Amino acid sequence: MDFRAARKLGACLSRDYAEGMFRLLVNYRDISASEAASRLGLHIRTAQDFLDTLEELGIASREEVYERKRPYFRYGLAQTRLSLDLDLQAMLAERPGEGLDRALRERKGSGAQFATARSGEHIASVTLSSGRGRARKSRTINLTLPQGRFLYHLPFPTAEPQTVADIMERAGLDAGHEGEIADLVRLLQEADVIESA
Numbered sequence: 482m483d484f485r486a487a488r489k490l491g492a493c494l495s496r497d498y499a500e501g502m503f504r505l506l507v508n509y510r511d512i513s514a515s516e517a518a519s520r521l522g523l524h525i526r527t528a529q530d531f532l533d534t535l536e537e538l539g540i541a542s543r544e545e546v547y548e549r550k551r552p553y554f555r556y557g558l559a560q561t562r563l564s565l566d567l568d569l570q571a572m573l574a575e576r577p578g579e580g581l582d583r584a585l586r587e588r589k590g591s592g593a594q595f596a597t598a599r600s601g602e603h604i605a606s607v608t609l610s611s612g613r614g615r616a617r618k619s620r621t622i623n624l625t626l627p628q629g630r631f632l633y634h635l636p637f638p639t640a641e642p643q644t645v646a647d648i649m650e651r652a653g654l655d656a657g658h659e660g661e662i663a664d665l666v667r668l669l670q671e672a673d674v675i676e677s678a
Contacts, residue, residue, distance in 0.1 A: 482567055501521045506556065510557060543555070544556075581645045585636070585648070586676060587676075588673055593607055604624060604632040625661055631649060
């Protein structure tokens with residue numbers, strides 16, 4: 482199951498009426514959204530959305546039927562056991578070793594503000610700004626210690642770019658930190674704070 486499907490299933494299961502809806506699906510051969518809504522005291526659109534989501538996830542089946550030439554859907558349970566199997570490894574920002582040869586440096590005039598930690602050996606946070614005047618918005622990103630050490634050693638805009646691997650080595654970081662460094666690099670590139678050479 483991918484994260485999007487797991488999120489939808491979790492949202493369904495978190496509803497106050499979820500247990501009652503599943504009880505109806507288990508005990509009835511099939512049921513319409515209006516029948517389910519009337520039994521559970523819900524708005525018909527609420528029941529319809531819930532049942533449609535279950536059908537999209539493959540938990541319920543849906544069949545179109547006609548009553549006096551008016552079509553509507555009846556839902557039945559397609560599976561009687563639910564399990565959540567989510568592979569979190571698929572969420573790695575980059576595979577180990579990929580992207581380490583990219584040369585980076587701070588972008589000139591990015592407007593980002595780097596707050597140095599008290600120890601002076603790493604950056605504690607980065608404040609990103611966007612917009613102008615009253616529409617200006619600021620967002621502060623608190624950094625992990627490895628991310629702060631990485632940014633502390635990031636070349637200035639006037640310096641020669643260095644590869645991610647070289648910056649990590651200067652910062653004393655090993656391969657176990659590649660995921661969080663790749664995530665930080667992606668975020669700061671999207672915000673135009675760092676540039677690739």
